[in-house]
Amino acid sequence: MGTRIVYIFFGVAFVLSVENCFAQHNIIYRNHSLHQVLVNPATAGSEFFPVAALSYQKQWLGISQSPGTIMASTSLRMGNFDFYNPKMFISKSNLKTQERIGLGLGIYSDRNGPVTSRGMNLAYAYHIALSNSRLSFGLSGSAKQSALDGSVWDPITPGDPLLGNGNESYFNFNANVGVYYYGANYFAGFAANHLIPLENKLESGENVKQDYILHGGYLFRSMEDIKIEPSIHFRYLDYEEFEFDLQAKIYFQHIHWVTLAYRSYKALAVMGGLKVRQFYLAYYYEANLSPVIKYSAGTHGLHIGLNLGMRRIEGF
Numbered sequence: 001m002g003t004r005i006v007y008i009f010f011g012v013a014f015v016l017s018v019e020n021c022f023a024q025h026n027i028i029y030r031n032h033s034l035h036q037v038l039v040n041p042a043t044a045g046s047e048f049f050p051v052a053a054l055s056y057q058k059q060w061l062g063i064s065q066s067p068g069t070i071m072a073s074t075s076l077r078m079g080n081f082d083f084y085n086p087k088m089f090i091s092k093s094n095l096k097t098q099e100r101i102g103l104g105l106g107i108y109s110d111r112n113g114p115v116t117s118r119g120m121n122l123a124y125a126y127h128i129a130l131s132n133s134r135l136s137f138g139l140s141g142s143a144k145q146s147a148l149d150g151s152v153w154d155p156i157t158p159g160d161p162l163l164g165n166g167n168e169s170y171f172n173f174n175a176n177v178g179v180y181y182y183g184a185n186y187f188a189g190f191a192a193n194h195l196i197p198l199e200n201k202l203e204s205g206e207n208v209k210q211d212y213i214l215h216g217g218y219l220f221r222s223m224e225d226i227k228i229e230p231s232i233h234f235r236y237l238d239y240e241e242f243e244f245d246l247q248a249k250i251y252f253q254h255i256h257w258v259t260l261a262y263r264s265y266k267a268l269a270v271m272g273g274l275k276v277r278q279f280y281l282a283y284y285y286e287a288n289l290s291p292v293i294k295y296s297a298g299t300h301g302l303h304i305g306l307n308l309g310m311r312r313i314e315g316f
Helices: 002-017
Strands: 051-058 066-079 102-111 115-129 134-150 167-182 186-193 211-218 228-236 242-252 256-263 268-275 281-286 300-307
Touching: 102 134, 115 167, 268 300
Parallel strands: none
Antiparallel strands: 051 066, 051 300, 066 102, 102 115, 115 134, 134 167, 167 186, 186 211, 211 228, 228 242, 242 256, 256 268, 268 281, 281 300
């Protein structure tokens, strides 16, 4: 049943993706596989044990004032016992409400020329045990500060009234919802972000619209030491454009991995990760296939993850 649902999901996502328009990507969504809780709140606690991650990415290396982003996230399941035992059977004993609750936190800081954005998401998810899979529903609240620093500008006409005073800043709150269906070999999810249509004060007369996210993947265990997980991340963004990522993650010895991805804004990406004790260390490179490739050395990133791997977690 779970496999059939994921196959249907991929069919729908492919039909939608062929109508894609190449849009300027969103840096947070581009890191969906590293910081899931920032994209879909229903993923909070889906790992069964506490996880944490820290990333830094620099886009278009070699271009002055090119975007740079720091992201951090953590996620855990509350309670003393999983509602699944190691053989993936539902454990009916010690099944408590709090053991179905996942919590997540994500923060980021992004600087793109004169514009700086900082934000935080607090996520809550409720996980329901099915026969051999799980279904979770998530809700998150987000806070964001955006600032415009006119001191980095070098206008041809100093004092141009269209530039205003050159410095602006605003702060707002918003809400996000999501659903996530997952098992040992598959996952599929949907999220609607920025539910409240607030005014974008940096663009007069424009409102922040909703982002809709559809994502899923399937893990093929064809060889003993090598596993392949193709996935797709499809989104309809607030500026009314479609974009998607097609990705294949190859696991070696169950813990190390290499990820290859094509992004619809005309970019190819590769990431390699190694597990060292409880830490994951990864390097990311993306080559933009647009004309900007002539002037930059691509996008580079570093990622550190912490996987505590504990199946028993004391409650708060």
